[in-house]
Amino acid sequence: MRSKLEWRAARVLVIETPAEDVRAVTFAVEDLRSSFDPGSHTNIKVMINGEPAIRTYTVLPSEPGTLKIAVKLHPNSRGGSAFVWTLKPGDETEMTEPENRFELSWRASHYLLVAGGIGITPIYGMAKALATRGQSVRLIYGARSIEQMAFASELRDLLGDRIETFSQEDGQAFDLAGEFAALPPDGEAYLCGPHGLLETARNLWRESGRPMSRLRFEVFGDSGRFAEESFQVHVPRREKIVAVRADQTMLDALVEAGIDMIYDCRRGECGLCAVNIIEASAPLDHRDVFFSTEERREKAKMCACVSRAVGGTITIDTGYREDSHSATLRAPT
Incomplete structure (x- = not known):
């Protein structure tokens, strides 16, 4: 049992490669509502081993009548990312109207955005929306290497010195405890990234004594502890x-x-x-x-x-x- 999905016919318009192992796909979607909030996601019908399946991806800022997603080709993929990487302009599928379970509150005096790897997808839209409205915002963004940071250039142009990037390849890492300590009392943090990053963030936030309602997060991928096994x-x-x-x-x-x-x-x-x-x-x-x-x-x-x-x-x-x-x-x- 789940919420009702509103499916729409979708056709691939544009394929882009915003980072190493990341593919961005823009779809023309029939009868699509005119707008959606940052952090929204869509469901897409895919084929895995010849069988139909459904996968869920964050929606990037998109032009009217289109939905754009960015998908990392995961080595332990359950088939969704592999399918997206086979798409080419003109291919057809179905997608749902976007819905949002990772919403900005619009109530904080300052927003800390944290992205790990492909976790940048919902954070990217949030950064654009906050900057456009003149909100106080800081973004910290980490990945294995600079080459794997999708949309980093656009975000630097948008945020200037309000973005800081970290490359594991260069031995850099987040200082989440310091970032949380620097937030004003009514500040909020929004995170998307690997399981380990979010676990660390939740523990540090709880230890700081801040209200858990002001920490919002979205997870993706595996825990990093084990390989996929049957x-x-x-x-x-x-x-x-x-x-x-x-x-x-x-x-x-x-x-x-x-x-x-x-x-x-x-x-x-x-x-x-x-x-x-x-x-x-x-x-x-x-x-x-x-x-x-x-x-x-x-x-x-x-x-x-x-x-x-x-x-x-x-x-x-x-x-x-x-x-x-x-x-x-x-x-x-």
Whole structure:
């Protein structure tokens, strides 16, 4: 179960390469609303191993009637980025009207924007919107190398000395504790990047005593702890054992196997797809931003849309119950 998606026919107009291993694709989209807020995302229909699937990407600032996305070709791709990299002008697919779960508040006296790698995609739009409105803003942007920093040149032109870049190749790193300490009391931070960056940011922000409501973040990709592996999911209530491929999420595998699930964001943020873990014969690779570090250590629940087992078999309860009168979807307890 998820929010209703409004699908639109889409055709590739332009292909660009704004950074090493990053492809930007602009689509002409039929009957598209005229505008959307920075931080919005769209769903796109892709083909993976000959089968239809849906992937979600941030929408970059786009001209009316178009949607532009930027996708990094990930070495552990589940197929979405590989599909986008096969597109060429004239190719057709379908995309949804953008929706936003990573919104700017427009209430702060100063905004700190933090981007790691391809996490620049929502931050780029935020930086442009804040700068256009004359808001106080600072952007810190890091990647493995300068060549992998998409849109860095445009952002330097836009922000001047309000942007600072960091290259791991040159031994540079964020000083998040110092950046947070420099924020005014009503300042806010917006982050998008790898799982490890966001975990560090959440812990430092909590330690600073600042309100958690003033830290906003969006996660992508894997946790960096384990490579993608296939594994099995045992669902005793349905008397099924479901195989999850290395290029597939547990949620997708369960749904394809006819297991009823409740879900929405597919990005490890809302927690609706969380399942109860009864037993696990392998380590768990938590990739969500919904559960706390303590909750993950308990190994009682995991988000099916992004988290995985590292091989082996896990036994779960999905939380779905069907009484004698009607089928009802419930979040796991």
